[in-house]
Amino acid sequence: MNAIEIEALTKRFDQKVAVDNLTLTIQAGELFGLLGPNGAGKSVTIKTLCGIIKPTSGTARVGGYDIVNEMEAIHKIIGVCPQEPAYYPYLSGRENIQLFGRLQNMPDTKLRERTAQLVEALSFAEEADRRASKYSGGMIRRVSLAMALINDPEIAFLDEPTVAMDPQSRHATWDLIRGLKSNGKTVILTSHYIEEVEALADRVGIIDHGKLIALDTPQGLREQYKASNLEDVFIALTGRRIREEAVQ
Amino acid sequence: MNIQRTLALVGKELKRLTREPANLFMAIIFPLVLTAAFGFSFGAIGGSESKYNIAFVDHDNTQWASMLHSSLTQVPVLNLQDYSDPVKATDDLSQGLLSAVITIPEGFGLSIDSYKLNPNNPKQWLNSTIGLSVDKGSMVASAAIPPLIQQILSTVVTGKQSEATSPVKLADPTFVTAEKISQFSYMAPGMFAYAAIFLLMLVAQVMVGEREDGLLRRISVTPTTVGDIFASQIVSNLIIGAVQTLIIYLASTLLGFHPLGGASGIAVAFIAVMLMSLCSVGLGLIVASIAKNAGTATGISFVLILPLMLLGSFVPAPEYIARLVPSWYLTHALTSIFIRGASISSPAVISDIGTLAAVSILLVVLGVLIYRRFGNR
Numbered sequence: 001m002n003a004i005e006i007e008a009l010t011k012r013f014d015q016k017v018a019v020d021n022l023t024l025t026i027q028a029g030e031l032f033g034l035l036g037p038n039g040a041g042k043s044v045t046i047k048t049l050c051g052i053i054k055p056t057s058g059t060a061r062v063g064g065y066d067i068v069n070e071m072e073a074i075h076k077i078i079g080v081c082p083q084e085p086a087y088y089p090y091l092s093g094r095e096n097i098q099l100f101g102r103l104q105n106m107p108d109t110k111l112r113e114r115t116a117q118l119v120e121a122l123s124f125a126e127e128a129d130r131r132a133s134k135y136s137g138g139m140i141r142r143v144s145l146a147m148a149l150i151n152d153p154e155i156a157f158l159d160e161p162t163v164a165m166d167p168q169s170r171h172a173t174w175d176l177i178r179g180l181k182s183n184g185k186t187v188i189l190t191s192h193y194i195e196e197v198e199a200l201a202d203r204v205g206i207i208d209h210g211k212l213i214a215l216d217t218p219q220g221l222r223e224q225y226k227a228s229n230l231e232d233v234f235i236a237l238t239g240r241r242i243r244e245e246a247v248q
Numbered sequence: 249m250n251i252q253r254t255l256a257l258v259g260k261e262l263k264r265l266t267r268e269p270a271n272l273f274m275a276i277i278f279p280l281v282l283t284a285a286f287g288f289s290f291g292a293i294g295g296s297e298s299k300y301n302i303a304f305v306d307h308d309n310t311q312w313a314s315m316l317h318s319s320l321t322q323v324p325v326l327n328l329q330d331y332s333d334p335v336k337a338t339d340d341l342s343q344g345l346l347s348a349v350i351t352i353p354e355g356f357g358l359s360i361d362s363y364k365l366n367p368n369n370p371k372q373w374l375n376s377t378i379g380l381s382v383d384k385g386s387m388v389a390s391a392a393i394p395p396l397i398q399q400i401l402s403t404v405v406t407g408k409q410s411e412a413t414s415p416v417k418l419a420d421p422t423f424v425t426a427e428k429i430s431q432f433s434y435m436a437p438g439m440f441a442y443a444a445i446f447l448l449m450l451v452a453q454v455m456v457g458e459r460e461d462g463l464l465r466r467i468s469v470t471p472t473t474v475g476d477i478f479a480s481q482i483v484s485n486l487i488i489g490a491v492q493t494l495i496i497y498l499a500s501t502l503l504g505f506h507p508l509g510g511a512s513g514i515a516v517a518f519i520a521v522m523l524m525s526l527c528s529v530g531l532g533l534i535v536a537s538i539a540k541n542a543g544t545a546t547g548i549s550f551v552l553i554l555p556l557m558l559l560g561s562f563v564p565a566p567e568y569i570a571r572l573v574p575s576w577y578l579t580h581a582l583t584s585i586f587i588r589g590a591s592i593s594s595p596a597v598i599s600d601i602g603t604l605a606a607v608s609i610l611l612v613v614l615g616v617l618i619y620r621r622f623g624n625r
Contacts, residue, residue, distance in 0.1 A: 050469045072471060080469040086462035088260060090267040095260075102256035103470040131267070147466075 002061075003028040003155050003186035004049065009058035011044050011210075018044040020210035021058070026203075028154075031177070031187045033201030033218075035194060035230075037238050041210040042190045043083055046157045049188075050080050063155055076104070079153030083160045083190075085144035089133035093124060093143040096132055097150050104151040111150070118146040121176050123169065137164035145173060155186045162196060174200060198230040208238050249475045257472075257480030258487070261454070265488060274450055275488050276495065279443035283496050286439065286562075287432050287503030299327045300347035300393060303337035305379075306330070310357025316404045320350070323400065324508050324589035338381065348393050351379030359415040360405055367406075373415035380419050392434060392587070394418065399596070408595075436496075436505040437582030438562025440517070441575040443492040444524035445556045447485050449549035451532025455481070455619070456545040459536075478616050482529050489525030493518055507586035516592040517582050520601050523608045524578045530611030537615075537622040574611075577604040 004026040011019040019041045026032045036042045047053045049062055051071040059066065065073045087096050094115055101111040119128045122142040127135065132143060145161050158177070162170045170193075177200055180187050191197050197204055198218045206214040206221075214221060214237055218230050225233045265271050304320065306313050321328050329346070331337040337349045359376040366372035378401065382393050398418050405414045458464045467477065497514070507513065531552055539545035559565045560575025570576040581600035584590035590597055 052465055052468060075469060075471045078469065080466070082462060082466060084462050086466040088264070088463065090264050091260065095263070099256055099260055100470060103253050103467065103472045105250065105252050105471065 001028045002026065003030065004060070004062055004188070006045075006049075006060040007058055009045070009048065009060050010056045011041075011048055011053065012056045017210050019048065019055075022207075022210070022212055024205060024212060024215070026186060026188065028186055029181065029184045031181045031189065031200055031202050033197035033204040034188060034190045034207060035197055035204060035234055036190075036207040040208045040238070042207055043159055044210075045207070046080075046159055046188065046190065050078060050157060051075065076151075077154040079148040079151060079156045081145050081148035081156070081158045081161050083163075085140050087132050087140060087143055087147065089131065091132060092129045093132055093135065093139070093146075094119065094128040096143055097146045100147045101150040106151060114150055114152060115146075118149060118176075121172065121179070122146055123172050138166055138169050141165050142169060142173070145176070149176075149180070153185065156180060156188070158187060158189045160191055161189070162191065162193060170196070194231040194234050195229070204230065206234060206237055213237055249473070249479050250471075253472050253476045254479045254483065257476060258484045261480060261484035262487065264454070265484075271450060274446055276491065278446065279439070279492050280495050280499055282442060283436075283439050283499040284503065286435055287500060287505070299325055301327045301329060302393075303331045303340065303346050303349040304328050305332070305334045305337050305349060305351040307354045308352045308356040312357040312360045312404070313352045316352065316401065319400045319404055320397070323396065325587065326396070347382065348397075349379070349381040350397065351381075353377060353379065356416065363405060363415050370413065370415070375415045375417070377417045377419050432500070432503060433505050434583075434587060435562040436500045436507070437579050437586055438560075439496050439500060440493060440521050440582055441524060441561045441578045442557060443496055444489055444521055444528055444578070445553055445561070445575055447489060447525050447528035448532045448535065448552060448556075449546060450488070451481055451485060451529050452535035452539065452545040452549050453542055455533065455536035456539050457542050460541060474616075474620060478533070478619075481533070482526065482612070485529050485532075486522055486525055489522055489528075490518070493521045505586075508589035509585040509592070512592050513585040516597070516601070517585055520578050520581050520604060523601065523604045524575060526608040527574045527604070527611050530608065530613075530615035533615030533619045534611075537618045574604055574607045577601070577607070 002025050004024070006022055006024040009019055009022040010017065022041075022045065034042050034045070044053065048055050049060055049067060051067060051074060054068070059068070061067065062074045063077045065071075067074065088099070091099065097115050097118065098111055101114065106114070116125075119125045122145065124139055124142050127139060132140065135143065141161065141164055145158070148158065149156060161177075162173050165173060174196070177187060177189065181202075189197060189201060201218060203215065203217050204221060205212055214224075214233070216224060221230060221233045222228070225236055227233045227236065265275055302320065304317055306317070317328065317330075320326055331340075331349070334349070334351060337346065340346045353376050355374060355376045356378070359374045362372060362374040378397075380394060380397060401416060401418055402408055402414070405416050455464075464477070501507075507517075509517070532549070535545055535548045535552065539548055556573050556575045557563070559570040560573040560577075561579055577600040581597050581604070584594065584597050584600070585592060
């Protein structure tokens, strides 16, 4: 079964094409890595799939629901960790997480259990009841991730979830993401840490100038481009484009 | 609208109020400080007596003059005293024993009769002018008594509380010296309006701030609807408005404000303040739709707050302009209930609250529509 089906999806902002005729299928239970340079169209793709922005043309289905007409149903099965961690500084970490659980209509008992589980998994149980305004950047990232996962979503969109985290927190987050996959959840992960995507993702899509320019397993991409790691593949694919532009 | 989601957002808003010093100051501390400041500054002026002594000099002696006398007697803040000698009345006024002198001229009754016979034909009316001398040294007396007398006169002559065309005129008030009621009492109704007005800025800042911080966007990827967000803003600000009302009521009472109207008056006044709070939510949403950042929201809010404050609270302003702002209707209704002792079912109070309710609903609907159209750009 497919968790996400994207067909000829295009998003334009005036003259700029942010997502260009993107066609992609992500299977249920897959951990899919979406890579690309800054401004390549990763975040716009995720925002379009989540209903934050409307597509210019093309179609997409998330969890079997159409992104134009059935967004209400989509919002019940997804969790979104945005690139910029949006949180309420005057609430504690726990209150931030529980607020988003309540917005998902979670019953109180389940909400408390799930919050405790996430707080433990992301290693900030001792800090959970302090005001979020007192948190470090890494702590805020962890809270933001927990806010996205509080409803135990079928499909999780994680946009740069480990930026600003220390190595310990990053590994705790990786374990959490692996846990999502082992529980049959679908994860769409974007990251500037290519080794992170290489370590976690079942398949990787590389997007540049809004177009999908490569799609395979990390091993498949390494073999195809005769590279020792995914970062070399990424640079070979997207770095060349930058050099071509510089020459022009 | 989903109750659980709305209540979750309301809880979040109330935590913001109690945990963010700026919001707490704006919503609670500021009205309290304002009430205390005005209470201490103006509470002592005019002494503690809560009634005006008014001389009633009747040169007409008709049933219409008696009816006017009877109507004036029923006004709780007026202590009507009959004088047969106008010189003695003027003398007492000049000595501060009276707050005003009303002189009913000969022909007053004939004037009303002529009006009753031909209410729509002013050419057939016999004109007369009621004399009024007031303590001009007292801002309160000179500001409060003439409209009060005018209102009662209009009711007796035309059956309407508002000033309508009739053959009987009230003369411009003249001279003397008497201050018998606390000036602060006349300001207190405006205090309630004052606090509710500032909710406008809170709503605008919250909505713009959450938009800037990406929080509204983040909430938008949950099942939360725009209706839940608007409902939470309305409910949380009504709660804040209720707390403000209670604080101002207690503070102003402690500082010498003794409102008339009893429990029913207070209940209706409370509803009126809630309506003004609703108005502020609507205006706040409109500001949030226009403003691109929190700084601009604050600036635009002040542009709206200033006329609402200056024209519609305790600052004297020409009524024809003041009627353009919703806060005037709140202050006017509260003044009628608390100061004039008007019944909550009196046409003036019903008209004020009805107008305020209509304007509030209109502004909220307008605010929601404009925000949905432009607020997320």
